[in-house]
Amino acid sequence: MTQRITEFPGRYSPFLRRQEADLKAFHEDEDLVLDPRMDYSRVAGISSEVKEKLAATRPTTIVGGQTQIDAPEYSFPFQGAAKRMEGMTPSSVVLLLKHAKRTHGLSAGHPGGV
Numbered sequence: 001m002t003q004r005i006t007e008f009p010g011r012y013s014p015f016l017r018r019q020e021a022d023l024k025a026f027h028e029d030e031d032l033v034l035d036p037r038m039d040y041s042r043v044a045g046i047s048s049e050v051k052e053k054l055a056a057t058r059p060t061t062i063v064g065g066q067t068q069i070d071a072p073e074y075s076f077p078f079q080g081a082a083k084r085m086e087g088m089t090p091s092s093v094v095l096l097l098k099h100a101k102r103t104h105g106l107s108a109g110h111p112g113g114v
Contacts, residue, residue: 022094029097031064034082035104043099046092053085054096062097 040054059082083093 025094025097029062029101032062032097032100033104034058034060034062034100036060038100038104042103043096045095047087050085050087050089050092053087054082057085059085062093062100 036058040051043051043054061081063081063083082088082096
């Protein structure tokens with residue numbers, strides 16, 4: 001039994017490091033403003049159901065509260081945070097965050113960059 005307990009950190013340390021890095025990035029960019037034109041069908045790794053819900057809801061941020069976006073050229077409503085959507089898993093939130101940073105790079109309070 002002692003051998004199994006001591007193997008745990010060694011065997012899972014790459015996964016734990018990755019999870020810690022994801023968590024740190026997530027906390028740094030919780031208020032990232034999502035591009036109102038984002039094509040959610042291109043977010044790799046999230047389910048089709050979540051992609052459809054994201055496209056229908058068009059959340060304004062990943063975690064932050066309601067963010068008003070002045071975009072009269074769009075006919076769909078902008079609503080709240082993606083994290084609070086039904087069916088949104090923690091891994092989906094991280095994948096969406098990574099996609100948003102790669103494709104848009106506009107952070108609340110930091111216009112023009114993350």
